[in-house]
Amino acid sequence: MTPFTVLAGRATVLDRANVDTDQIIPARFLRKPRSAGYQNFLFHDVLLQEPDFPVRAGTAAVLVAGANFGCGSSREGAVYALVDGGIRCVIAPSFGDIFAGNAAKNGLLTVVLADAAALLGGADRLTVDLPAQAIICPDGRRFAFDIDAFRKRCLIEGLDDIGLTLQHEAALAAFERGLPSWALLAGSPAP
Amino acid sequence: MSDARTLFDKVWNARVVVAREDGACLLWIDRHLVHEGSFHGFGMLDHSGRRVRRPDLTFAIADHYVPSHSRALPIADPEAAGLVATLRENARRHGIALFGLDDPRQGIVHVTGPEQGLTLPGLTLVCGDSHTSTHGAFGALAFGIGASEVAHVLATQTLWQRRPKTLRVGIEGTPHPHVAAKDLILAVIARIGAAGAVGHVIEYAGPAIRAMGMEARMTICNMSIEAGGRAGMVAPDDTTFAWLAGRPCAPKGAGWDAALAAWKALPSDAGARFDREVTLDAAAIAPTVTWGTSPETALPVTARVPDPDAAEDVARRRQIAEQLAYMGLAAGAPLEGTPIDRVFIGSCTNGRLPDLRAAAAVLKGRRARVPGLVVPGSVAVKRAAEAEGLDRIFTAAGLVWGEPGCSMCVGMNGDLVPPGQRCAATSNRNFVGRQGPGARTHLMSPAMAAAAAVAGAIADVRKIVA
Ligand code: SF4
Numbered sequence: 001m002t003p004f005t006v007l008a009g010r011a012t013v014l015d016r017a018n019v020d021t022d023q024i025i026p027a028r029f030l031r032k033p034r035s036a037g038y039q040n041f042l043f044h045d046v047l048l049q050e051p052d053f054p055v056r057a058g059t060a061a062v063l064v065a066g067a068n069f070g071c072g073s074s075r076e077g078a079v080y081a082l083v084d085g086g087i088r089c090v091i092a093p094s095f096g097d098i099f100a101g102n103a104a105k106n107g108l109l110t111v112v113l114a115d116a117a118a119l120l121g122g123a124d125r126l127t128v129d130l131p132a133q134a135i136i137c138p139d140g141r142r143f144a145f146d147i148d149a150f151r152k153r154c155l156i157e158g159l160d161d162i163g164l165t166l167q168h169e170a171a172l173a174a175f176e177r178g179l180p181s182w183a184l185l186a187g188s189p190a191p
Numbered sequence: 192m193s194d195a196r197t198l199f200d201k202v203w204n205a206r207v208v209v210a211r212e213d214g215a216c217l218l219w220i221d222r223h224l225v226h227e228g229s230f231h232g233f234g235m236l237d238h239s240g241r242r243v244r245r246p247d248l249t250f251a252i253a254d255h256y257v258p259s260h261s262r263a264l265p266i267a268d269p270e271a272a273g274l275v276a277t278l279r280e281n282a283r284r285h286g287i288a289l290f291g292l293d294d295p296r297q298g299i300v301h302v303t304g305p306e307q308g309l310t311l312p313g314l315t316l317v318c319g320d321s322h323t324s325t326h327g328a329f330g331a332l333a334f335g336i337g338a339s340e341v342a343h344v345l346a347t348q349t350l351w352q353r354r355p356k357t358l359r360v361g362i363e364g365t366p367h368p369h370v371a372a373k374d375l376i377l378a379v380i381a382r383i384g385a386a387g388a389v390g391h392v393i394e395y396a397g398p399a400i401r402a403m404g405m406e407a408r409m410t411i412c413n414m415s416i417e418a419g420g421r422a423g424m425v426a427p428d429d430t431t432f433a434w435l436a437g438r439p440c441a442p443k444g445a446g447w448d449a450a451l452a453a454w455k456a457l458p459s460d461a462g463a464r465f466d467r468e469v470t471l472d473a474a475a476i477a478p479t480v481t482w483g484t485s486p487e488t489a490l491p492v493t494a495r496v497p498d499p500d501a502a503e504d505v506a507r508r509r510q511i512a513e514q515l516a517y518m519g520l521a522a523g524a525p526l527e528g529t530p531i532d533r534v535f536i537g538s539c540t541n542g543r544l545p546d547l548r549a550a551a552a553v554l555k556g557r558r559a560r561v562p563g564l565v566v567p568g569s570v571a572v573k574r575a576a577e578a579e580g581l582d583r584i585f586t587a588a589g590l591v592w593g594e595p596g597c598s599m600c601v602g603m604n605g606d607l608v609p610p611g612q613r614c615a616a617t618s619n620r621n622f623v624g625r626q627g628p629g630a631r632t633h634l635m636s637p638a639m640a641a642a643a644a645v646a647g648a649i650a651d652v653r654k655i656v657a
Contacts, residue, residue, distance in 0.1 A: 017510065018385050018485050022622040027601050030228060031256070031270050045624050068386035071419060072622060074321040076231060076337035094389055097355075097421050098321055102337035148353060149213040162239065165347045168209050168217060172349065175208045175219055182442040182450035183221055183314060185247060 002107040003158035004130055007088050009061030011126040012054045015117045019065060020072035021099065025081045038080040057085035062126045064116050065092040070099025079106045089128045091116045091135065104151045107158065111135065111145045119143060130156060195460035198426050199357050199392045202332040202457070206315050208349055218352050221314035223249045223344050224300045225287070227256045227274040229319050232341025233281040241346045243285040248348065250309060251282040251289045254299045255603045259566050259593035264292065268605060285345075298569020298595045301325035301413065301539035305405070306571050308438025312427035312454040317344055322539050322619065323422075324415040328408035329435070330427035330457050332392070335416065355421045356466040358391040362399035364474040369652045371549060372407035373541060373617065373636035375399065375471070376414045377479040377489035383469060385487040388420035391466065394459065395425050399473040405434040406543040413540045414619050417486040426458035478652055480526055481634040483514035484623045490526060492639070492651045498522040517623055518631050519611070526649050529633075532612040534563035534590070534644040535626070536637055538600040541617035542568030544575050546637040550617075551581045553641035553656055554588040560647030563640075564606065566593040590644065602627050615643035 029041040039057035047053050055063060063082070069092040070078060079102045082090070089109040093116055100110045109130060113119065120126065120137065127136040130152065135143040154161060165172075196204075209217040225232070229251075236243070243249055256271040266272035275292060282289035290296040296303055301322055304310045312330035317323060319341045326333035340350055360379055380387070393415050400408065408425045415423030425431075432451060435441045442450040477491035490496070499511040499522055515522060520529070536542075536550050547567065565585045567573040573595055576582055582592045599606040600618035602625075608614045610629030617640050621632035633649060642652035 015506075016513075017506075018487075020485075020620075020622045022620070022625050026624055026628070027603050030603070031274055034231060034234060045628050048628075068389065068419060071385060072321065072416075072620065074319055074323075074335035074337050075228070076339060079337070094386055096419065097389060098335050098337060102339065105337065105339035148215070150211065150215040150351065150353075160239070161351060162241065162343055162346045165217060165343065165349060165351070171209050172217070172347070176348075179219075179221075180449065180453065182446045182453065183311070185440055 001105070001158045001160070004088065004107055004109050004155040006127065006129045006131070007061060008127040009125065010059065011062040011064055011120065011124055012060040013064045013117055013120070014055050015066055017066040018068045018071055021070055021075050021078040021096070022072055024070065024078040025075065030075055030077045034080065037084065038077060039084040039086070041077070042081040042085040061086055061088050062128060063087050063090045064120050065090055066117060067093040069095050071096035074098045074102070076102045076106070079103050079108055083108050091120065104155060107155065109155060113143060113145055195463040197357055197459040197463040197465060198330060198394055198424055198457055199332065200463070202313055202315065202330070203354065205313070206332070214353055215351050216354060217349050218315060220317050220344050220348050220350060221248065222304070222309050222316040223348070224304055224309070224316070224318040225249060225251050225278070225341065226254050226300050226318070226320065227278045229338070229341050230274060230277050230281070231338035232319060232345060235339065235342035236345050243287065243345045245348045246286040249287045249345065250304070251278055251287050252300045252303055253278055253291050253297060255597045255601065257292055257594070257596040258604050259564070259596055259598040259606055262292065262594050271604060295570050298571065299539045299542060299597055301409070302542060302568035302572065305329065305409065306438065306569060308435060308441030311435065311441065311450070312431060313457055317350065321416045322413050324420065325409050325413040325539055327412040327415070327422050327424040328405060329431055330424060330454065332422055332424065334422040356391045358388050358393045358420070359465040359468045360393055360395050361397040361468065361470040362395065362473050363397050363470060364399060364472045365402070366399060366473040366476060369638055369656065370473070370476055370478060371636040371638060372403060372410040374476055374479040375473060376411045377481065377486065377634065378476045379471060380414065380418045380486050381489040382471065383418055385417065385485045386419040388415065388418040391420055393418070393420045393423045394465070395423060396459070400425055401428065404545060405430060406545045409543070410540055414486065417619055427454050478636065478639050480639065480649055481621050482518065482520060482526060484517055484621055486619065486621060486634060488514065489634070492527055492649065495523050495525050496520050519613070527651055529649045530613070531561055531615045531633070531643050531648055533561050533608065533614050534559070534640050535599040535614055535616040535618065536563065536640050537566030537568065537593070537598055538618035539568060540619040541637050542566060542572065544572050546617065547572070547576045547581050550637040550641040551584040553638050553645065553652060554590070555584050557588055557645045559589040559644035561644060563590040563644050564593055564599055565590050566598040567595050569595050588644070599626055601625065608632070615640045615649065
């Protein structure tokens with residue numbers, strides 16, 4: 001995973017609520033291998049319908065979005081499409097939970113900021129300082145944001161969290177041994 | 192009582208392997224279901240040279256890409272065939288049980304898992320699919336995960352999670368006849384909004400929930416994600432235990448007794464505190480239909496779609512206008528009587544036996560005016576429905592009886608709603624393009640979808656069967 005520290009880049013605003021993962025990447029592209037160039041699927045059908053749609057691959061590093069961005073399915077392809085399309089940070093009043101988790105795993109920072117679009121509407125460039133937990137506008141205004149400490153560390157260090165988990169092997173093995181027998185499988189699922 | 196705990200607290204607390212100071216918890220995962228879409232997760236696992244830690248707790252099920260018109264192999268669409276083959280190959284390489292295309296246990300993951308007794312009260316269960324919330328109907332903590340998390344669970348049988356907040360949704364009273372679980376959950380989502388439960392695990396409680404069978408509870412929990420919820424749960428009770436007894440993978444003998452003792456301690460204690468509470472009266476809910484492109488746009492079938500000009504602010508006005516334009520609806524038009532082009536009855540929300548019975552009860556002795564597809568949620572559901580003659584009711588009404596899978600819920604297998612067409616659907620999402628580019632989806636219960644088929648338009652089932 002590419003580490004995320006300070007990002008300065010072009011920002012684009014998508015001022016609508018409930019942008020779901022079916023819009024970010026239509027279901028039919030999810031069958032494509034990870035190497036297929038997911039930027040080509042980013043908002044694929046929306047762009048056909050709305051030529052002026054403000055988000056497309058290669059035009060911005062920061063996306064300022066409406067509430068509940070990334071709601072809907074668990075498809076990580078939605079994050080691949082954004083990341084492959086050059087977007088490294090999405091700022092919104094709220095996010096779909098699974099989307100936000102998927103984002104962090106792929107080096108995409110999600111920043112929760114109430115009324116994001118109104119605060120940042122005028123700017124077309126933004127600096128996102130993750131270590132300092134601040135969004136900085138070209139006119140110098142700063143907006144602080146909160147982030148889960150674990151997620152922050154993983155993003156900054158570009159950590160592989162499977163490796164991190166396996167450092168807890170002793171605790172994990174002990175837990176596994178202590179599971180009640182009813183929670184394990186009673187029988188194999190016979191056809 | 193300060194030590195009173197919720198159902199969620201009890202399940203969560205018993206599955207924390209490591210609690211870090213920064214609030215992240217390493218959570219043990221009791222069951223992991225994988226489907227064709229998990230190829231990304233397996234790819235990451237292979238890339239890191241790791242193996243599946245607990246193949247005995249991992250189950251592979253083909254559902255998203257399987258054809259619904261025929262079970263004859265091979266699958267005609269080469270990419271879909273490739274994904275089903277990849278799932279089979281990943282299961283074989285890692286020693287995971289596979290419910291493949293030709294298997295009598297095959298079905299939608301969220302239908303098959305409970306049927307096989309893989310889903311049990313008090314367990315944690317995950318799947319790379321957002322509607323994994325369905326399994327919470329048994330008092331399990333079940334939620335959807337992305338591909339990176341699939342890889343993490345495959346490798347470690349755990350997940351890092353932060354403790355979510357809790358929301359209690361109490362449904363009081365008794366619903367009217369012809370008002371189903373689907374109507375109730377659509378009303379809940381309309382009430383709290385598509386983001387209303389973000390960051391929360393929902394516990395559904397109250398007399399209306401207690402009176403429901405397991406399939407109806409699954410319909411309710413299934414759509415928790417449409418309110419933004421991390422998961423949905425229902426406390427296990429005698430209905431749950433009776434449903435589970437004798438399932439292939441459920442505990443047996445002394446194991447069953449031990450399980451039962453543990454399960455009976457799971458329901459939320461009196462006085463347990465939730466971060467939020469919402470209450471609805473089931474008796475006040477009418478058959479419900481969505482008009483827009485978010486499940487939160489649910490209204491009683493007797494209502495009119497909104498008029499953007501009546502909205503309080505500019506953003507809301509624009510949002511309503513955009514949705515009406517996509518859906519091809521006039522501002523303020525009545526929902527009832529809106530002509531439809533086709534119906535879809537199925538999905539992990541409403542593809543179980545009681546759902547098919549409810550649809551068949553409306554269609555019996557009647558003809559559908561529009562084409563439609565009825566897809567059972569699993570092979571077991573299909574066989575049970577056929578044993579009751581439900582398939583003949585559907586085909587006599589002019590609908591197509593399909594093979595189990597996700598089908599037209601998401602269209603990955605090629606079952607798409609053509610652009611501009613209006614579909615009465617029992618699935619869970621009416622997003623722009625969900626059932627195909629330009630497709631217009633109205634979500635409703637199986638009985639309401641059957642009524643729409645008979646009327647050729649959105650209809651009030653209470654009038655059709657009166
Ligand atoms: S039926 Fe639809 S919602 Fe359910 S798992 Fe399949 S695609 Fe997802």
